[in-house]
Structure formats: C-alpha cells, structure tokens
Amino acid sequence: MKIVSRSNIAEYPLFSRGKVRDIFEIDEHTLLIVTTDRMSAFDMVMNEPIPFKGVVLNQITLFWMEMFKDMIENHLITADVDEFPENLIPYRDELEGRSVLVEKARPLPIECIVRGYLAGSGWKDYQKTGQLCGYTLPPGLAESQKLEQPLFTPSTKAETGDHDENITLNEARLRVGSVLTKKAEEISLAIYNQARDYAASKGIIVADTKFEFGEIDGRIKLIDEVLTPDSSRFWPADRYEPGKGQPSFDKQYLRDWLETTGWDKKAPAPALPGEIIEETKNRYLLAYRLLTGKELLQGG
Numbered sequence: 001m002k003i004v005s006r007s008n009i010a011e012y013p014l015f016s017r018g019k020v021r022d023i024f025e026i027d028e029h030t031l032l033i034v035t036t037d038r039m040s041a042f043d044m045v046m047n048e049p050i051p052f053k054g055v056v057l058n059q060i061t062l063f064w065m066e067m068f069k070d071m072i073e074n075h076l077i078t079a080d081v082d083e084f085p086e087n088l089i090p091y092r093d094e095l096e097g098r099s100v101l102v103e104k105a106r107p108l109p110i111e112c113i114v115r116g117y118l119a120g121s122g123w124k125d126y127q128k129t130g131q132l133c134g135y136t137l138p139p140g141l142a143e144s145q146k147l148e149q150p151l152f153t154p155s156t157k158a159e160t161g162d163h164d165e166n167i168t169l170n171e172a173r174l175r176v177g178s179v180l181t182k183k184a185e186e187i188s189l190a191i192y193n194q195a196r197d198y199a200a201s202k203g204i205i206v207a208d209t210k211f212e213f214g215e216i217d218g219r220i221k222l223i224d225e226v227l228t229p230d231s232s233r234f235w236p237a238d239r240y241e242p243g244k245g246q247p248s249f250d251k252q253y254l255r256d257w258l259e260t261t262g263w264d265k266k267a268p269a270p271a272l273p274g275e276i277i278e279e280t281k282n283r284y285l286l287a288y289r290l291l292t293g294k295e296l297l298q299g300g
Helices: 052-067 086-095 120-129 167-178 180-200 252-259 274-292
Strands: 015-016 021-027 030-035 076-078 098-101 110-116 146-152 206-216 217-222 233-235
Touching: 030 052, 030 167, 052 180, 052 274, 076 086, 110 167, 110 180, 146 180, 167 180, 180 206, 180 217, 206 274, 252 274
Parallel strands: none
Antiparallel strands: 015 021, 021 030, 030 098, 076 098, 110 146, 110 206, 206 217, 206 233
C-alpha cells in the first residue's frame, strides 16, 4: 500500500486541494476524492505525512456511511477502483483504499458539530462564559464531563489556513435558512446518538464529531468524511476520567505534542519526530480496528 502525500492526476482537472483531500472533477456531476496521508493540526498542514492515515479515514467513512444509509442518503457512487474510469487505471496503487467517486453536491456553508462531552473549544467557551455556543450550561461542570444531552453546535466553514468559528443556531439559520438548519440538526444528532452507542460497545467514547451535508437535486445528503479520527474526538472508555484532558485515538495526541514545542502555530510547522509519526499512525490504525473489527495492515 502506497503512502500518498499529494495526488496529481493529469487526466482530470483539480477541483480543490484541502488540508487532507485532493478532489478531481471527473465530469459535471461526478468528483473523485483522494484522501491523502497529509496531517493537519491547528489549521496547518504538517511537513511529514502519517503513513496510511488517508486509507484509515476513507475506510472508516465508508463503514459509517454503510451503517447510516437507511437514515440519510450519502453522495457515494463507488469506492471500487475497478469501477473507476479507465483513465485512472495508471493511478491504481495511489487510489486503492483511499479514494471514492461521489456525486457533486452543493455543500451547506456550515460545519455540523455535535458535542456529547465538554472538551476542546467548547470547554474554553464554557470557562469564559458559562455557555457552549449559545447554550447556557449548569455551573461547576468539569473538563471532559459528559453533557446531559448532546448539543448541535454549528461553526463557520473556513478556507484552508483559516479557523472555523463557533456560531449559534440563530447565526446558522441566517446562513442556511431555518428549514435546512433544523434538518441538519436533526440528522446530526440522530447519527451521533447511534454512532455513540455503537462505539461505546467497542470501548470508544465519541466525545464530539463534525458532519458535512450537501444538496443534490434538492435532497440533503451526507458528504465528505464521517466520524473519523480527524473529524471527531475518540477517547478510550476504560481510561475516561473527567476533570482533565483525555487520551485519544485521534490526532489530539499530535496536537498535545505540538503544544510542548513552543510553536506559534504559524508557518513553518515544526518537523515531526519519527516516534511521533509512528505513534500517531498506530492510534489511527487502532481506531479502525476497534470500530470495524478488521485489520487494515498486517503488522501495521
């Protein structure tokens, strides 16, 4: 399996290149999404890839999309490279396991975040204001504490290199309209609740996660990545202890290391030591194995 930091496919125009995904336009209705091994943290792409991270993200997304397909339509056409256009045959090693053909959608201009625990920017918000993205919470809550009910807390969708900003439900309604905001909220909470219960049975706490939805022919569909270690906080249930930050299966481990370096979170990013790369890779692989019951790489 090939490590891919950047994909270049001459036969099709580049539609966009994000922090992690390279997207090519197959035709006016179809996109090819290639999930690379690039690692981003604090809205900055690191110089070194995390081996096979993109395969993990892609395969976990496919796993969840299959689970939720009766709850919400998604944009997937196929993940089978044998069904890709013939022009992509020369790129098979690069695309295998980490790419999908999807319907082109019009993304909603908000990130649909669900928080089940008080962590990250939500914890910082609560410490300053006693609120979480416009929701007033009880006083005296601890860091990483489970919320009484999961909360839908949308954010802006920033360009690469910029920061997403938490917004209230009223602000989301102004951006996408009341009907679409309500639908996104209902779907996001329903998916989160089902995923949280499933993950709990595998020893994983899904503390929070981010969904994206898009409109295709007037219908709302689930798009992009779903409940991956990049878009979620996954905590090992057997080590959960409220009142502090939690160990995780996601890139929080890398973020925590970066915080110790004195980096000002501006370019250039610090070089990642080999042991940090290896440990981050292993956490991604472990998340995949626990959620799906499958091994992604022999000996990996």
